[in-house]
Amino acid sequence: MDDPVPPSDPAGPVGDAGLGAALATVDLVLAWYTRRILEERRASTADPRRLAELLARRTAGVRDRNRLAEADPAEVARLGRLYAERLKELEERGTAP
Numbered sequence: 001m002d003d004p005v006p007p008s009d010p011a012g013p014v015g016d017a018g019l020g021a022a023l024a025t026v027d028l029v030l031a032w033y034t035r036r037i038l039e040e041r042r043a044s045t046a047d048p049r050r051l052a053e054l055l056a057r058r059t060a061g062v063r064d065r066n067r068l069a070e071a072d073p074a075e076v077a078r079l080g081r082l083y084a085e086r087l088k089e090l091e092e093r094g095t096a097p
Contacts, residue, residue: 022079023068025083026064030058040054
């Protein structure tokens with residue numbers, strides 16, 4: 001009997017574990033944007049362009065997160081990879097969007 005492809009393997013089927021991981025990763029990115037939005041709003045010299053950029057990126061993330069519930073396994077894997085890369089970039093940059 002062949003071993004099944006693990007659910008988290010983007011080359012194979014994505015099960016609940018893959019969906020859960022993708023949702024968790026998107027949630028981490030959304031939390032990053034939310035923190036930066038709050039910081040920008042509280043700043044004494046808030047930059048309206050930066051705030052607009054952060055809000056737009058967070059809104060796009062919310063749309064992607066909502067799409068995950070109905071996404072096929074390939075789309076779940078794609079979004080999971082996309083947001084894992086984005087999270088890595090955001091963490092490396094610190095506070096810059």
